[in-house]
Amino acid sequence: MATLSLRDVRKSFNATQVLHGIELEVADGELVVIVGASGCGKSTLLRIVAGLETPTSGQVVISNRDVTGLEPADRDIAMVFQNYALYPHMSVFGNMAYGLKIRGLPRAEIEKRVQAAAEILGIGALLERKPKQLSGGQRQRVAMGRAIVREPALFLFDEPLSNLDAKLRVQMRAEIRRLQRRLGVTSLFVTHDQVEAMTLGDRLVVMNAGRPAQVAPPMEIFSRPADTYVAGFIGSPSMNFIPATLEEGGRAARLAEGSAIQFADGPRPGPAGMPLILGLRPEHIEPGDGPDSLPLAVELIEPLGSETVVHGRAPGGLAVTARLPGAFSGAVLPVQLPAGHLHVFDAGSGRRLDP
Amino acid sequence: MQKKVIFRGTLLPIALLAPQLVVTVVFFFWPAGQAVYQSMLREDAFGLSSEFVGLENFREVLADPSWVHAALNTLVFSGCVAGLALGLALFLAVQADKSLRGATVYRSLLIWPYAVAPAVAAVLWLFLFQPQIGLIGRGLNAIGIPWDYRLNGTHAMILVIVAAAWKQLAYNFIFFLAGLQSIPASVLEAAAIDGARPARRFWTIIFPLLSPTTFFLLVVNLTYAFFETFGVIHALTGGGPAKATETLIYKVYIDGVENLNLGSSSAQSVILMVLVVLLTAFQFRAVEKKVHY
């Protein structure tokens, strides 16, 4: 049983505040992914949980124990670093055994645990090697192994896959997920890669400028982004944003060029004329002629094989990206904006507006 | 290692190399050859004629109690200077590597004695340890320790060691600090998470990772103590009292310049050259080993 909770964690470096009161509860066995652009404070947050940085204020609580002022060693955590941070002068065995030796475990127990972990990770044959003699993927496994043998309450991952090539990354991603499920260890995983975040996490924390913009399971983040930042960050290519205003009664939005879209799921609160931002994912934009279709002037076509990404401009100059099944060619693409897939945001605050 | 793309020509590169080569041949290979040649000659008392005596000079030097004495002095002196300067510098570098307020100020204040000439360092310490006028020298006498480095060989040795180590401290500090800063922070963080306390972290992670630096510095410090400290000894004690601080290089100087015994002095030079070549070879092997990290 291990849980993690962060209570109003703040961090400033000199005058710059990088974390603004983070609240987070991680349940036992859960894998929470912190995702965000570089500089959003996600790594600082992880390092605060690890005890490598001290928060300016707030509490870090692991399994109901306040560890805020304690050394990393006293927190019962293990961490996998971006550059693996293997001890270059120790063998693979030495690297994995180091933390156990320090804790004074008997030799036999250390051997047993290291062997078991090496077995799980498929590095049993490498135990005598030095880190320098290993490939990137192997080093990654050793770094994982070092964390596993400790049997900690909490796993911390600091972008552990970003130094691997694309193919290996996909493979290790699946492996980490399987391993975490199998061991059932509560985990915190930091990444800047949205695909990694979506595929790995039980829940995601999308960070923006030192604040969690949304904390939710991956599919909810995708289908109901809490604000324009999350909406634009998750999904590729990015969501289209269309400026509009709220109609009287809140049942429709009027686009800048004049046409109106009826909300399919009910009226939004707010005064008439309130500025809105409408969001539509490229894959939801449907090609087709109709009375209210927009003719896109095509600027760039990116064929991806099974589908095609079309970048174009609507009358009035608005940039729109559409993802169409199959191939496409042509200079003009008439598209429909399906009301059923519309995300509505308040243009002032950026927050999502629900019926 | 070679460049793939080059300029054509033979005369131009040879002309470019010429100054360096001429200086090297005239002031390096010729004297080194001369030293080997003269180490096998013996001049008569008036320096009028000389005869070839083979390895006789070497045999005499190695059997000469005063040479053995100088060799022992050199051993003690170099060992103490290297030990003191390395130990203290490593300790200070580890402290200065911590994230402290004012760490950069400390660093700047600790590095500039590098610029002080060994002979000038000698004068500075002499002014402190001179028994009649020096602050420390007088202090020692005042508390009942009869300090006089001009009469007591041990005192003289201590003084030259302190002055020589003081001057080398900055150099070692700079290299240790650079070595510490080149250890990736994440490796130390990993050790902290693994539960290693600072002392353990130092001995099991930092010290082994620093060993190439330490080894390099050890060789440099020994070379420094062997040769460059001539100025310290010459200015402070003149090898005395009663040759208590006479090192091998000092003896070469005395025998060659003051006693004008060229055969013996050359033989001693050749022995020193062999010693340096061995030290350097030793160092290169260590550099090779470093590749494993």
Added chain:
Amino acid sequence: MEAPPLIRDDALLRATRRRRLVSRVVAHAALILGVLIVAFPIWMTLVGSTHDSGTIGRGEVPLLPGTHAVENYATAWGKGGGVMRTTPASLMLWNSLLMAVLIAVGKIAISILSAYAVVFFRFPGRMAAFWAIFITLMLPVEVRIIPTFQVIVDLNLGNTWAGLVIPLIASATATLLFRQFFLTIPDEFVEAAKIDGAGPLRFLKDVVLPLSLTNIAALFVILFIYGWNQYLWPLLIINDRSMETIVVGLSKMIGRGDSQNDWNTIMATAVLALLPPVLVVALMQRWFVRGLTETEK
């Protein structure tokens, strides 16, 4: 459901805080002590240079500067001091400066030329020349001092600037450093130069030298100090007092360290002797540290 009360291990927390505090205090204390050890001899020398010789001779040097600074430095600068020596410090400083600059510039110049030849050309004897230079790395001037001295005497170069400087300017370290750096210059630069029609000397002047400027600066700092601090070689080569360098002159002033020396003048001279290289290090600290750690690799 009522949340269970938060566990706080106050004893561990206190121990952790104490350990961190102790570590910090130890670090500051050690560094302050280190700075004091480093600075104390120099401070006392500064103090000594501001008192009169009587005060020093009686062994009554206080810890704070006195009032005789101007006359001590004036004497040292204009007349010199010590029991029998009277070379003025101004002349010795000039000699040291000349020696240091000539050695530094000379070493850099011949090293750049030879490294350039070895890296950018192929010619018969290239590797032999490289190894001949490389081997000199092993033997410092002190080891071969007597035979080198004889060569100078044979060439009639005793008591000359050429005899003082030229034997010290052959430098394997500088050559190796420049070679190392030149090897990192991309081949495309050479190709571009060839296409532009620039010859090797032109390429050296217009591309290689400008690219090497920071290396040259860093090396200059190191070599200037190396040159300034030379002792044994000038001691042997120079016995003309008008060519005395300040480091050698200073040690000659103290004789065997008797208490009735003109310590005030000697201390003023010592300050003058250590000031220029210390200033160079202090003002060019970044270059100095870089130059040092790179040349020695």
